[in-house]
Structure formats: structure tokens, C-alpha cells
Amino acid sequence: MKGYAGKYLTVDLTRGKTSIGRVEESMAINYIGGYGFGARTLYDMLPNPAQIDPLSPENVLIWWTGPLAGTISTAGNKYSVFAKSPLTGIFGFGISSGLFASELKSAGWDGIFFTGRSEKPSYLMIDDDNVELRDASHLWGRTTWETEEMIKEELGDESFTVASIGPAGEKMVRLANITNERNRQVGRCGLGAVMGSKNLKAVAVRGTKDVEVFDIEGLVRFIADLNERCQGPATEKYRIYGTPANILVHNKLGCLPSYNFQRGTFEYAEEVSGEMMLKTHVKKIIACAGCPIACDHVNQAREAYEGATSSVDYESLALLGPNCGIGNLDIITKAVEICDTLGVDTISAGNVIGWAMECYEKGILSKDETDGIDLRFGNGEALLEALKRLCLKEGKLGSLLAEGVRRASQIVGRGSEKFAMHCKGLEWAAYELRSLQTSTLGFAVSNRGADYLRSGSYQVDVKGQVDRLRLDRSRGKIVYDGENIYAIIDSLIICKFTRGIFKSVDEFAKLYTLVTGLSMTGDQIIKAGERIHNLARCFNVKCGISRKDDYPPPRAFEDPLPDDVVKGAVIKREEYDEALDGYYECRGWSRDGIPTKRKLLELGLNKEAEEVGVEA
Amino acid sequence: MLSGEKSLLTHHRVVLLELGEVQVEFIGRFRELFKSKNTIIEVGSEISLLSLLKKLSEKAGFDVVSHFLGSSGEPMEEYSLIILNGKAVNLRRLSEYVVKPGDRVVLSPSVAGGG
Numbered sequence: 245m246k247g248y249a250g251k252y253l254t255v256d257l258t259r260g261k262t263s264i265g266r267v268e269e270s271m272a273i274n275y276i277g278g279y280g281f282g283a284r285t286l287y288d289m290l291p292n293p294a295q296i297d298p299l300s301p302e303n304v305l306i307w308w309t310g311p312l313a314g315t316i317s318t319a320g321n322k323y324s325v326f327a328k329s330p331l332t333g334i335f336g337f338g339i340s341s342g343l344f345a346s347e348l349k350s351a352g353w354d355g356i357f358f359t360g361r362s363e364k365p366s367y368l369m370i371d372d373d374n375v376e377l378r379d380a381s382h383l384w385g386r387t388t389w390e391t392e393e394m395i396k397e398e399l400g401d402e403s404f405t406v407a408s409i410g411p412a413g414e415k416m417v418r419l420a421n422i423t424n425e426r427n428r429q430v431g432r433c434g435l436g437a438v439m440g441s442k443n444l445k446a447v448a449v450r451g452t453k454d455v456e457v458f459d460i461e462g463l464v465r466f467i468a469d470l471n472e473r474c475q476g477p478a479t480e481k482y483r484i485y486g487t488p489a490n491i492l493v494h495n496k497l498g499c500l501p502s503y504n505f506q507r508g509t510f511e512y513a514e515e516v517s518g519e520m521m522l523k524t525h526v527k528k529i530i531a532c533a534g535c536p537i538a539c540d541h542v543n544q545a546r547e548a549y550e551g552a553t554s555s556v557d558y559e560s561l562a563l564l565g566p567n568c569g570i571g572n573l574d575i576i577t578k579a580v581e582i583c584d585t586l587g588v589d590t591i592s593a594g595n596v597i598g599w600a601m602e603c604y605e606k607g608i609l610s611k612d613e614t615d616g617i618d619l620r621f622g623n624g625e626a627l628l629e630a631l632k633r634l635c636l637k638e639g640k641l642g643s644l645l646a647e648g649v650r651r652a653s654q655i656v657g658r659g660s661e662k663f664a665m666h667c668k669g670l671e672w673a674a675y676e677l678r679s680l681q682t683s684t685l686g687f688a689v690s691n692r693g694a695d696y697l698r699s700g701s702y703q704v705d706v707k708g709q710v711d712r713l714r715l716d717r718s719r720g721k722i723v724y725d726g727e728n729i730y731a732i733i734d735s736l737i738i739c740k741f742t743r744g745i746f747k748s749v750d751e752f753a754k755l756y757t758l759v760t761g762l763s764m765t766g767d768q769i770i771k772a773g774e775r776i777h778n779l780a781r782c783f784n785v786k787c788g789i790s791r792k793d794d795y796p797p798p799r800a801f802e803d804p805l806p807d808d809v810v811k812g813a814v815i816k817r818e819e820y821d822e823a824l825d826g827y828y829e830c831r832g833w834s835r836d837g838i839p840t841k842r843k844l845l846e847l848g849l850n851k852e853a854e855e856v857g858v859e860a
Numbered sequence: 861m862l863s864g865e866k867s868l869l870t871h872h873r874v875v876l877l878e879l880g881e882v883q884v885e886f887i888g889r890f891r892e893l894f895k896s897k898n899t900i901i902e903v904g905s906e907i908s909l910l911s912l913l914k915k916l917s918e919k920a921g922f923d924v925v926s927h928f929l930g931s932s933g934e935p936m937e938e939y940s941l942i943i944l945n946g947k948a949v950n951l952r953r954l955s956e957y958v959v960k961p962g963d964r965v966v967l968s969p970s971v972a973g974g975g
Binding site: 477478480481484485489490492493494496497498518519702703705706707708709712744808809810 | 940946
């Protein structure tokens with residue numbers, strides 16, 4: 245088979261040994277790559293996940309590319325990382341872009357598995373077939389940006405691509421991410437903390453080999469067509485404003501979270517809009533390898549924060565801006581820079597600080613508990629100071645925030661759990677819950693926790709295709725269909741910004757076959773998507789997940805939105821239950837959210853049917 | 861304020877509407893196209909949303925409808941969005957929506973996200 249390198253590297257950090265594994269054709273056909281490979285291998289490598297402390301040497305850290313990485317495929321240069329998440333305690337998963345994936349594939353590797361724990365700080369260097377664990381003691385404590393520069397200098401070649409953790413990952417902050425090429429992150433689920441727990445500072449890779457594809461002429465023709473479509477209307481919004489274009493749209497729809505999701509509009513939306521950002525702060529717009537869209541808008545701050553530079557997308561902007569009451573692009577640019585360099589997820593960080601601000605304003609957190617910081621909504625200096633403390637686990641406030649919003653609210657108590665905005669421990673992203681109710685169902689049933697990237701179910705809400713202020717049984721099918729397609733996208737791995745240019749799932753299958761030479765139809769690839777999703781759910785069931793965990797936080801049911809355009813919007817519990825039933829029915833799961841033996845056997849998941857499946 | 865006028869607070873300024881007028885706001889590329897954040901359209905007692913777009917086309921000098929419907933009348937939901945009184949409009953039913961004086965209409969690019 246082509247496209248794949250056909251092998252992966254296993255690094256036993258405890259013993260300092262490496263070995264090589266083969267990627268079999270059956271694995272490729274059934275699980276595609278990326279998300280699918282991660283679900284398969286995480287399930288197999290952690291047979292009793294409930295017993296595993298995510299920050300212990302017993303956890304594994306798995307990296308996979310997809311079949312398209314390193315080829316000319318449109319926006320297909322992505323890699324994915326998996327572990328049991330220290331933030332959620334379940335299936336942990338993140339994807340990043342840039343050049344890293346194509347370098348890894350060009351070096352001859354589809355993936356890397358890390359097991360155990362290194363005795364001292366180390367980093368992995370991959371130079372084609374030459375693999376070496378190197379001392380990273382001198383890098384410990386360095387930011388991600390410094391680490392990248394120092395490793396390149398040490399290896400004497402700028403063409404090495406580096407993925408690393410910052411001080412937050414080293415200190416096992418549960419929101420810690422992994423950064424490559426300064427601005428690209430494996431952001432969610434705290435996988436940077438797993439790296440830190442293994443004393444693994446970075447992975448540096450350089451590849452010089454060709455990645456072979458099955459039908460080069462057919463692929464060139466198809467990609468030329470896709471690239472031309474990429475210049476069309478479906479991706480225009482990403483090219484001009486990037487995802488910050490969402491700020492004003494969401495504000496008009498009453499679905500822009502502000503003040504820790506107390507509201508769905510923000511009075512300073514214009515000041516932090518994509519339109520304003522492009523006019524006043526965007527320094528350059530850059531693209532990932534092989535991407536004709538170029539969505540990445542890099543900001544440069546001004547005035548008191550001059551010199552701060554960061555790549556600001558919608559999620560970072562909304563959570564560190566309106567959700568914390570901040571209406572100033574200079575402060576937001578600086579806040580994102582702190583997150584990127586010290587190494588935490590901007591979404592989770594903005595969410596948990598928004599929660600802490602609400603606690604402070606309600607008198608639940610005292611000034612003593614915030615280490616003297618006046619943590620009011622809208623106080624930019626307080627936001628920046630709280631962020632630094634979070635990343636470095638400094639003081640009472642930093643230690644609390646570093647736990648993530650679920651644990652932090654459980655520690656503080658006093659009713660703060662009711663407005664801790666998460667699901668399954670993962671902080672809610674910047675889509676308001678009560679004014680985008682199909683989206684909320686999609687977030688809540690996701691395998692990662694509150695996840696905006698698993699089904700795209702917000703699309704029917706914002707396109708006016710359904711009544712977004714209520715739910716019914718039919719929404720389950722919308723989420724189910726979206727999840728299966730997104731599972732394919734995340735397994736191939738393709739950038740979701742290109743999803744609008746594919747005419748049907750048959751084109752995903754066609755792309756797969758052109759690259760790999762393996763026969764695949766649209767029906768088969770959709771079935772693979774369903775298989776992958778079920779496999780990840782089986783892992784979660786082993787961790788104790790069931791229906792009780794597939795609900796949004798209490799605020800969604802109890803606090804009606806006050807904003808004019810969506811005034812009084814709240815989720816009715818009976819409607820949510822009905823929609824959830826509809827979702828489980830489509831999935832072929834029990835009413836308690838457990839995959840049935842019948843469904844798992846139908847998908848060829850025989851071992852899982854035995855271990856996890858229930859009777860219908 | 862004169863009798864019969866209505867105020868809308870938009871972007872820190874008050875827009876005074878005469879009877880029979882609707883304010884249309886622009887987001888993203890529509891601001892570039894119209895070279896403004898908003899405009900006012902006379903609609904009489906009521907008008908369909910499709911007719912409002914045609915009136916906007918006359919005023920702007922370019923085909924506004926083509927930003928929402930393709931050459932065969934297919935909705936271009938991946939491209940553009942209309943928000944009427946805070947609700948996203950189903951582009952398949954543009955002629956069914958009724959716009960009345962004082963309503964709030966927003967022309968916007970579609971929502972982007974999820975890399």
C-alpha cells in the first residue's frame with residue numbers, strides 16, 4: 245500500500261530502547277489513519293484504562309499521521325496525538341497542523357509510541373532512520389519557542405521541525421498542550437502534561453524520503469480540482485478574516501459566550517472582531533504545508549503590549565476575550581502569546597479563568613484565594629497575571645486553575661460547580677449552549693468531552709435549518725451523521741476548513757484510493773468512521789462513561805439567557821433527553837449510552853463486543 | 861425624538877429610522893462591498909426578504925442575491941448568512957420571510973470554525 249510509510253516507532257523511555265512496528269493493510273482499511281489509528285492503538289495498549297493514572301509511566305503517548313501526510317493532498321499535513329487524558333480521565337486526543345506531519349512521514353514513519361518515563365529530561369530526534377533520545381536538561385524550563393530555536397541550533401539544521409512542551413507541560417498542568425512551529429498546537433485534553441510526566445520535552449524530526457502515492461496522475465488532477473475549489477466561496481471567510489470572522493456573526497445570533505457564558509452577546513464585540521483585527525493587528529497571514537487557503541492570522545500587539553505576537557483564532561479570541569470580559573485586542577494578543585509560549589490550551593485557559601472571575605465577583609473566591617489579584621471581568625492585567633500563574637502553577641490561584649475547571653470547581657465548591665462550563669471535564673469551547681442547542685448535543689456526546697470539532701452540529705443551528713432554541717429527537721441523527729464524517733476527516737487527516745469543498749463522502753474515498761491504492765467506497769469509508777467513533781466510545785465506557793456523562797453543565801438548563809436576541813433561551817431537560825435518546829438510537833447503543841454487542845459485531849469490533857457491548 | 865421615529869443602538873451610535881424603514885447591517889466582506897457598516901431601506905408596510913435583497917441590489921449597484929443563491933437558485937450556505945431579528949434565515953425560503961419596519965437584518969459571511 246502507498247501513502248503510508250508502513251511502520252511506526254516505539255520508544256521505551258524507561259529503558260531508552262526503540263523498536264519498529266509494522267502498519268498492516270487491514271489496519272489501514274479499517275481505521276484509515278489519525279483518529280482511527282489512535283482509537284485502535286490506545287484501546288489495545290491500555291486494556292484496563294480505568295486503572296491507569298494518566299500522569300504515571302503506565303500511560304502511553306501515541307502520535308499518528310494519516311495516509312495523506314507528506315503527499316500533495318490539499319490541507320492534509322496533520323498529525324494527531326493520543327493518551328488517556330489527565331484533564332478528563334478518558335480518551336484524550338488532539339490534532340495539529342504545520343510541517344511536522346509531512347516531515348515525520350518523509351522520515352519514513354507513520355507514527356511514534358512513547359511508553360514509560362525517562363529518568364531525566366530528554367527529547368527525541370528523528371533524522372530519517374536515525375533515531376536518538378537526547379538529553380534535554382538544558383531545555384527544561386524553556387518556552388516552546390525557545391526550545392524550538394535551541395534544538396534547531398543544536399542539530400545544526402533549520403529544516404528540523406520541532407514539537408515541544410513549555411513549562412506548563414513540565415509542571416503537568418492539566419491544560420498543557422504540545423506546540424510545533426510556534427503557532428500550531430495539539431491543544432486539547434492536556435496531552436502536554438502527559439509529555440511532561442514522561443520527562444519528554446520535545447520531538448524533532450527531519451525527513452528526506454519521498455512519500456509514494458498509488459496514482460500520481462489521477463491525484464494531481466483531483467488535487468488541482470480541489471485546490472481550485474479552495475479558492476471559491478466555501479473557504480473565502482478563512483482566507484480573508486480567518487475564524488475571528490465569527491465574532492460579529494455569533495454576537496448577532498446571541499451565541500458569543502461572554503462573562504463565563506452568562507451572556508450570549510458582548511458589548512465590545514466590534515472592538516475584538518475579525519474585521520477590526522485585520523485592520524489593526526494582523527501582521528501576516530500564513531498557511532500550513534500544502535494548504536491553498538492560508539487561514540492563520542498572526543497578530544502583533546501595540547501600545548503597552550508592543551512586541552507580543554501570536555496567532556489568534558476565533559476560539560482563543562472568544563474565550564480569552566469576551567468570556568473574560570476583555571474587549572481589547574492588544575491584551576488578547578498578549579494572552580495568546582503567554583499560552584503558546586508557556587504551553588497551555590487557550591480554550592481551556594480562557595474558560596477556567598472566566599469561571600474564576602465569576603467566582604470572584606460573586607464572592608466565592610476571596611482576594612486571598614486569588615493571591616491578591618483583583619480578578620474582575622474585564623481586568624486585562626488580572627487576566628495576564630492569572631494566566632502566567634496557571635501556566636507555572638504558581639500560588640494558590642495558579643495551582644487551582646492548573647487543575648482545569650471541573651476539578652477547580654470541585655475543590656472550591658460553594659455552588660461554583662453549577663457554572664463550571666465543561667462536559668466530561670473538557671472545557672466548553674466558544675459556542676453558547678442555550679442558543680445553539682443542536683451544537684450543545686454534539687458537544688456533550690463527544691468522545692473527548694465538550695468538543696466543537698467532533699460533529700460540526702452547530703452548522704444546522706447557525707444556518708437556520710432547525711430551530712436552534714429547542715431540541716427534538718431528530719437532532720440525534722444530525723449529530724450522528726456529522727460525527728461519522730468528522731471521524732473520517734480526522735483519520736485521513738484533512739483540515740476541516742476544506743470540508744465544504746468535498747462534494748460527497750465518495751470523494752473522501754476517491755482521495756484515499758488515489759493515494760493508497762486500497763479499494764474504498766463512500767459506504768465503506770463512512771462505515772470506517774462509525775467504527776472509529778464506536779471504538780473510542782468503548783475506551784470511554786471502560787473508563788466509566790455512560791449516559792450520565794453526556795449532558796451539558798447545569799447552566800444550560802437553569803440560567804435563561806438575558807440577551808435581547810435570544811432572551812429567555814434555556815434547554816428544556818425533557819427535550820434534551822429526547823434528543824439524546826434519538827442519538828443513541830441512531831448509534832445502536834443502549835438507553836444508557838453503551839454500544840450494543842450487535843452494533844459492535846456489525847462494525848467488526850468483535851473483541852469490543854465481548855469486553856464492552858451490552859445486549860440490545 | 862420625533863413622533864413615529866424609532867431608535868436602534870448600533871455600534872455606539874443611534875440610527876433614527878423613519879416609518880417604513882429597515883436598517884440592514886453588514887459584517888465581513890459585506891462591509892467591503894457596501895463600503896459601510898449599515899444602510900437603510902424603505903420597505904413600506906412589509907416586504908419579502910428576497911425583495912429586500914433586490915432593493916439592496918438596486919441601491920448598491922451589484923447583485924446582492926447572488927451572494928446567497930447560486931445561479932440555479934441553490935442556497936449558498938457555506939458562503940453567506942442572513943440574520944433576521946437575531947435568527948438565522950433558511951436561505952431556501954428567502955421569499956417566505958416577511959420584513960417589517962423596525963426589523964433588524966444582518967448580511968454576514970457564514971460561520972467559520974473547526975480546523
